[in-house]
Amino acid sequence: MKLVFEIARGDFTAAGKASSGIKKVLKQLLVDPKTIKRIVVAVYEAEVNVVAHSVGGTLTANISGNEITVVVQDYGPGISDIEQAMKVGFSTASRKVREMGFGAGMGLPNIKKNTDELTIQSQPGKGTMLVFSISI
């Protein structure tokens, strides 16, 4: 089962579409509510990251009988120091984004906390690919 969501840059009101869509499917698959919550939080954070920091991208969820794998691919600008980006409280968010209540430096750490596996590949100037999975 594959679900694909386009995420537009700067559209904060649309963040949450992918997490809600994935949530509906997981409920129909009778996935444990606590697991659903972890997945929804991770997906939502990833969505906000693409909206707030990138020029836009795609979120793809692959659901199998025992696992969900989410691939978040954006088209730039990329993360120059991934280790730093993973630190709680570190953020490159603009003042405008912070004023909207985002950019607390919790995004990637929160994704890490809620997933079983997480890999980040990034090429500055080109884009970032985030892959995480959670067993269901």
Place this chain on the structure above:
Amino acid sequence: MQTVEKYHAIKVDIDKCMGCTHCMKACPTEAIRVARGVANINANRCVDCGNCLRVCPVDAFYVEEDSLEQLSKYKYKVLLFPAVFIGQFPESYSESSIYEAVLSLGFTHVLEVEQPIHLLIEIIKEQVLQAKNKPLISSFCPAIVRLIQSKYPSLVDNIIRMKAPHDLGAYYAIDLLSKEGIGREEIGIFYASPCSAKMAAVERPLGEEVSVVDGLINMYELYNKVRKVIKKAKKRDSVALRKGLRRDGIVWSLPRGEACHFKGRSMAVDGIHNVVKILERMENNEVPELDFLELRSCDQGCAGGILLTGNRFLTVERLQKRSKRYLIAESSDDHCFNCPAIKEKLKSGPIQPGYVYALDTNRKLALEKLQKVDRILCQLPGIDCGACGAPNCHALAEDMVQGKAKITDCVFLQNRYLNEEKIDLAKATRNLENTWGTNRFDADCNRKGGRNEGF
């Protein structure tokens, strides 16, 4: 998975139902389908919110009530009604005249349910203080509790473990009468309900075993009975029956009636479609750290209850005005004989999640069904017209994978199959009649509905 079929209070009168899409479209849980020309309610999905009853152009939905003849079974006949009952009367009728009229229908005692309200305030405050899962969600509205149980199972532990005001009123009544030496078996407790959800909660309580209420009365019917006798009823002093009533109790069922009691952060949401939006956000962790969340299925809370007759805003206004004549609830209010015992009885057990939206209990099969739904959706036109008997294309696709519908139920696809000569006209007509009944498409100048009556 739920195996026992759930009770629900709303029924369809198949003689009145003419088969249209109003109820199906208004249902927030997609519980209604039309087959053979009449609406069918899926008991597992129905939360008894009553939106179908509101929008039906031919009044085909009804709720069952107990007959007043049952009163004769008891020596002491107690009528409990929520304060909103008073609010729907024109102001020319004083509250004592309403009490007199209700008593004249054959009751020995009449009590408003929201007393002694300080017990509910205390229980909620205690549970909010100890809460592990925040925000705590009010258990006041049974339609909301059922909605959370079936659609938002991850939030069931946030629901306050407390019974409803009608239980409070019932225990209070039993307590008051016991003070006069009257035994429980001599007392019949009748509850006039403002909505179908509360009726269902009495018939099949959630988180409690058997309801303390003995009989149910439809408030709509009660209002009409009272209006008939209100001028003729003889004067009786009913002030004593209201001595436990407080300002907070009178407005308890109105928006912010519960939420206003909490010093921490609280929020009140009314209208089931608004509630759905907030619960979706809560599941996504997109709601701030609240302590208490009051959710009501009807706009303007119980003042908008589906069995009320008046305009909800006028009802709210009258109740607010009325409440100002009453004292504010204090923890020292001690009208009950044994307040701690009543308080203990008001605590209820946990709510079990329902999982009624799962496509299959077997994960592999559920996944296959989901993929099938996706493939079917590619074929369907996405018009969401409801002519297939399901509320939208997605619902039809889900019904199909569950073996409850077929692709030719879609009138547009069926038309295409006719053009492509894949099916014949006789079969296509039969398909339409299976959904909408025979003779449904004959000309009928007296047919109700379809006339823009809302404007």
